[in-house]
Amino acid sequence: MPQPAPRPERPFTLGEVFDDEGALSWQERALCAQTDPEAFFPEKGGSTREAKRVCVSCEVRAECLEYALAHDERFGIWGGLSERERRKLKRRAI
Numbered sequence: 001m002p003q004p005a006p007r008p009e010r011p012f013t014l015g016e017v018f019d020d021e022g023a024l025s026w027q028e029r030a031l032c033a034q035t036d037p038e039a040f041f042p043e044k045g046g047s048t049r050e051a052k053r054v055c056v057s058c059e060v061r062a063e064c065l066e067y068a069l070a071h072d073e074r075f076g077i078w079g080g081l082s083e084r085e086r087r088k089l090k091r092r093a094i
């Protein structure tokens with residue numbers, strides 16, 4: 001029986017929350033860290049509405065989107081955009 005693929009995780013659940021100068025990084029202020037992480041990685045065809053609603057109020061939205069674009073994040077909602085929306089944005093920037 002096929003096993004489901006492991007779900008990607010946010011870097012801030014695993015990684016550093018301080019930058020090189022010891023200041024709090026943007027991940028520390030991520031609004032989604034206080035919500036249901038499942039909403040940010042919906043199944044294919046699943047609703048992204050709830051995650052995007054959270055992103056609208058997030059103070060680090062720009063940093064989050066920049067991170068996702070720089071790291072070529074393929075899955076989930078980052079900076080209020082889906083994978084597809086990020087791909088479109090990248091194509092327009094080229």
Ligand code: SF4
Nearest residue numbers: 030032055058064079
């Ligand atoms: S913009 Fe959205 S995905 Fe990014 S940190 Fe904020 S709430 Fe999380």
